[in-house]
Amino acid sequence: METKRNDYLVKKKFYDYLIPSFLSEVALHAGTVIDAIIVGNLIGVDALSAVTLSNPVIRVLFIPGLILGLGGSTIAAILLGERKLKEASNIFSACIVVGVIFSIVAAFSAFFISEPLAQLLADDPRFVSMVEEYLFINILGLPILSLTLLTCEFMSVDNNPDLGAWMFGIAAVTNIIFDFIFIKFFDLGIQGAALATIVSMALGLVTLIFYAKAENRMLNFHIGGVDWIKNTLKALKIGLPRISLEVVQALQILIINSAVLQTLGAHAMNVYAICTNTLIMAELLAGGIISVIPNICGVLYGEKDYFAIRQLMKKVVSLSSVLIFILTAVFFIFPEEIAVMFGMEDEKLLPTAATCLKIYSLSFIFFVFNEFLQTYYQTILETMLATLDTILEFFVLLIPITFLLMNYYGIYGVCAAVAISEILTIIIVEAVRKIQQSRGKLPQEGLLMIPKPEHDDSLDFTIEANEKKVIGIAEKIMEYCREKNFDENTAYVLGLFTEEIAVNISRYGYEKNNKNSFIDINLSQDGENRILRIRDDGIPFDPTKYTPEEEKKFLLGGIGLIKKLAKKFTYTRVLNMNNTIIEI
Numbered sequence: 403m404e405t406k407r408n409d410y411l412v413k414k415k416f417y418d419y420l421i422p423s424f425l426s427e428v429a430l431h432a433g434t435v436i437d438a439i440i441v442g443n444l445i446g447v448d449a450l451s452a453v454t455l456s457n458p459v460i461r462v463l464f465i466p467g468l469i470l471g472l473g474g475s476t477i478a479a480i481l482l483g484e485r486k487l488k489e490a491s492n493i494f495s496a497c498i499v500v501g502v503i504f505s506i507v508a509a510f511s512a513f514f515i516s517e518p519l520a521q522l523l524a525d526d527p528r529f530v531s532m533v534e535e536y537l538f539i540n541i542l543g544l545p546i547l548s549l550t551l552l553t554c555e556f557m558s559v560d561n562n563p564d565l566g567a568w569m570f571g572i573a574a575v576t577n578i579i580f581d582f583i584f585i586k587f588f589d590l591g592i593q594g595a596a597l598a599t600i601v602s603m604a605l606g607l608v609t610l611i612f613y614a615k616a617e618n619r620m621l622n623f624h625i626g627g628v629d630w631i632k633n634t635l636k637a638l639k640i641g642l643p644r645i646s647l648e649v650v651q652a653l654q655i656l657i658i659n660s661a662v663l664q665t666l667g668a669h670a671m672n673v674y675a676i677c678t679n680t681l682i683m684a685e686l687l688a689g690g691i692i693s694v695i696p697n698i699c700g701v702l703y704g705e706k707d708y709f710a711i712r713q714l715m716k717k718v719v720s721l722s723s724v725l726i727f728i729l730t731a732v733f734f735i736f737p738e739e740i741a742v743m744f745g746m747e748d749e750k751l752l753p754t755a756a757t758c759l760k761i762y763s764l765s766f767i768f769f770v771f772n773e774f775l776q777t778y779y780q781t782i783l784e785t786m787l788a789t790l791d792t793i794l795e796f797f798v799l800l801i802p803i804t805f806l807l808m809n810y811y812g813i814y815g816v817c818a819a820v821a822i823s824e825i826l827t828i829i830i831v832e833a834v835r836k837i838q839q840s841r842g843k844l845p846q847e848g849l850l851m852i853p854k855p856e857h858d859d860s861l862d863f864t865i866e867a868n869e870k871k872v873i874g875i876a877e878k879i880m881e882y883c884r885e886k887n888f889d890e891n892t893a894y895v896l897g898l899f900t901e902e903i904a905v906n907i908s909r910y911g912y913e914k915n916n917k918n919s920f921i922d923i924n925l926s927q928d929g930e931n932r933i934l935r936i937r938d939d940g941i942p943f944d945p946t947k948y949t950p951e952e953e954k955k956f957l958l959g960g961i962g963l964i965k966k967l968a969k970k971f972t973y974t975r976v977l978n979m980n981n982t983i984i985e986i
Contacts, residue, residue, distance in 0.1 A: 408864040409713040410920045411939055412702070415977050416717050419694045422567035423558065440581045441595050442745025447672045449592050450745055452532035454675035455524045455659055458652035459537055463544055465649070466504050467551030470497040472696065473637035475555035476781055478621060479700025482559070482976045487620060494556055494621040496633035498549075505548035512541035523656065528668060535593045543600030550603045553610060558697045561618040561978050565609045573606035618942070618975060640785065650797040658804055662816060669748070670813045673755045676744045677762040677817055680733070681769070687729055688722040688770040695777045701976050703782050705935060705983075707924070708852040709862060715850060719774060726767050733763035754813065761817040768824030775831060782851065784844065791831045799823040860926030865904065867912055867919035867938060872904035875923070882925060888932060892986055896925070896934055903936055903945060903982065911940025911980075931969065934984040943980055944973040 442450040474497035481490035520534035540547075550573070554566040577598050584594030613619065655678075663671045695718060702710045733740065737756035746755050772795050779788035800823040807815025807822075835851075838844040845851050861882040865872055876897035883893030904921055912919040922937040970985040 406864070407709050407862045407922070408920070409710070410864060410918070411922055411937065411979065412698075412707075412710040412713050413717065414939065415698055415979070416694060416714055418978070419558070419563050419697055420691060422563035422565075423690050423694045423697070439744055440578070440585070441592065442676075444581075444585050445591060445595075447675070447745045447747070448528060448668075449532055449595075450679070451668070451671050451675040452524065452529045452536060452592060453595070454655075454671075454678055455529055455663075456533050456536050456540075457678075458523065458656040458659075459519055460540060461652040461655070462649070463508075463540060463547065464551065466501050466508070466544075467548035470501040470634070470637050471552040471555035472780070473497075473640035474552075474633075475559045476640050476696045476700050477636055478556065479559045479696060479781075480704035480783075482620060482701055482704065482974060487974065490620070491622045491624065492628050493633050493637060494560075495623050495625070495628050496630050497556075497637050498552055498623065499625070499628075500630060500634045501548050501552050502545060505545045509542055509544045512538050516541065523659070524663075526663060526668065532592045535591070536596050539593055539596035539600060543596075543603070546600055546604045546607070550606060553607075553613070555696075556621060557609075557613050559700070560613075560621045561975065562613055562616055563697065565613050565616075569606040569609040571606075572608070573602040575602075576605050577602035618978065620975060640780065640783065650793055654796045654800055657801060658816070661805065661808065662813070665808065666813055666816075669751055672746070672748075673751060673758055673813055674816060676741055676746060676755055677758050679744060680740065680759065680762065681766075683729060684726060684766040684769055685773075687725040688773065691718055691722040691725070692770070692774050692777050694718065695774075696781050698977060699778070699781050705981070706926070707922075707935075711850065711852055715778070722770055722774070723767065726770050730763045730766050733766075734760055758813055758817045761814060762820060764818075765821035765824050768821060768828060772824055772827055775828070778850070784851065787831060787835060787844075790834060791827060794830055795824060795827040799826050860924055862922075862924045862926075864920050864922050867904075867908040867921050867940065869905055869908045872901060872908055872921070874901075875904050876901040879925060883932075886927065892932065896932070896984070896986070899984070900934065900936065906945075907936075907938050907940055907943065907980075911938055911943055932986040934986075936982045937979055939979045942975050944975075945982055946971055946973045 441453060474493050478490040478493050481487075481493065516534050516538040519537055520530050524530045524533045550569065554569055557563065557566045557569075580598035580601055581595060584590045584598050588594060590597065659671070659674075662674050695714075699711055699714055702714065737759040738752055740759055741752060741755040746752055772791055776788045776791050779785070779791070800819060803823050804816055804819040807819045809815070811818065832849075835844060835849075839847060839851070846853055848854065861879070863878075865875065879897035879900050880893040883896060884890075888896075900923060904923070907921055908919075919940065920938070922935075924933075924935045926933050968984050968986055970983070972983050974981045974983075
């Protein structure tokens with residue numbers, strides 16, 4: 403019998419989560435892009451510039467939902483991987499309650515801060531009133547925005563990524579409908595665009611009803627027994643890179659928007675607004691792929707499944723790179739058509755806009771790689787590197803390079819500065835990583851900072867879920883145990899239990915004649931502990947709830963022995979897979 407690991411299960415989970423994750427990003431960002439196109443065409447390119455000028459504040463508004471959602475769900479994923487269900491539910495509960503309360507309090511500020519913020523963001527009468535109207539509605543709708551962002555992240559981690567896709571799918575489709583209703587028929591102008599976003603997000607929250615009733619849900623919402631401050635601070639700590647991203651990017655957008663508007667004028671601002679909105683297309687394509695990292699990799703990292711992490715990262719990088727290269731090619735072939743699509747009607751400005759779009763699109767591939775680094779490093783709790791990447795990319799490098807090139811090359815220099823800062827960010831962050839690793843301040847070697855295959859000392863293999871093929875697992879387990887000097891009784895019980903579980907998975911876990919069914923088995927040492935992990939994606943099957951009455955149905959004679967021998971015997975249903983873990 404072969405004892406070799408394959409990537410079937412992790413590859414299957416990647417595509418299972420990729421589709422809803424990608425649809426969520428498409429729904430979210432496509433809605434934003436289409437929203438920008440509708441605003442540009444129905445109200446005018448000045449309104450599109452007003453939306454762009456509002457972006458610094460809009461990003462700050464997203465912080466409560468994004469930070470608590472991403473930080474909290476990342477911790478929850480790792481805790482689920484470690485089988486700490488109660489702690490994961492506490493994080494979930496704290497993030498939801500604190501996020502909603504904070505956003506409700508913040509929403510009341512709309513009556514006081516909308517006008518002064520508009521004056522700060524748009525020092526031009528041409529844009530001020532539109533910015534004020536747009537901000538007022540968005541700030542009032544903050545509780546809905548925050549709850550949507552929060553719950554989507556946790557649903558994806560908690561075996562229900564499809565519901566997150568439905569949430570944003572409903573929001574995206576209804577957003578387009580309400581844009582036309584509020585702008586074209588009710589003549590609400592830019593306020594109608596903002597109102598359409600809030601109403602559509604509220605309609606998307608209907609998916610929470612289905613999440614609450616989902617049988618495969620592992621996270622439970624509760625009020626009692628939660629250390630609100632401790633759990634919230636944990637989520638904020640892990641979400642620190644995203645906090646840095648939103649705050650730094652808000653400052654960066656504010657500074658560059660003001661510089662372009664005051665130095666180069668309103669026409670240049672209109673061109674720049676189109677360019678910055680096209681970056682959402684890169685986020686749309688690559689973001690949907692990269693966003694599977696916290697959901698899947700967080701669990702795998704908690705389980706210390708380094709083989710699966712390597713395979714997952716290969717999929718993420720290769721697929722996102724291909725899509726971004728295609729997008730960049732489209733921008734080089736059809737730049738004028740893209741500018742017109744966003745409402746550019748000035749024929750004198752069209753050639754300038756087309757050239758700027760070509761230059762700007764050169765940053766897409768580097769932007770995606772930086773997003774990959776930030777997301778991965780945040781997921782494995784290396785927040786220093788993720789935060790460094792964020793600050794360099796969007797502020798420390800971008801601001802001075804933009805001002806330098808703007809003085810020499812105008813709006814073309816502003817667009818070129820983006821690609822240059824992205825490249826320099828990658829170089830500096832990776833140099834810091836290598837230096838810190840050489841000093842022993844960061845773990846392991848290489849980009850992923852996990853043990854290399856030759857250093858991953860464990861018995862790690864995949865076997866087809868077939869009754870005939872799983873026979874012999876016990877001998878392989880016992881052979882490995884003897885090589886590692888396990889005592890004979892431990893070796894026997896581990897071998898017997900593993901083979902019996904594999905037989906039951908093969909017999910009852912899948913439909914008959916299912917040829918694409920596999921079981922991952924890993925036996926490793928962690929100090930004095932021996933850890934056995936058995937994973938499959940069949941129907942839910944919890945061997946820890948075995949009762950004597952089930953002896954006639956299931957072949958589980960070794961379970962009594964394993965219960966006596968095990969330090970921990972746990973089961974979780976995570977990523978819609980059965981995970982049985984024994985610690986001895």
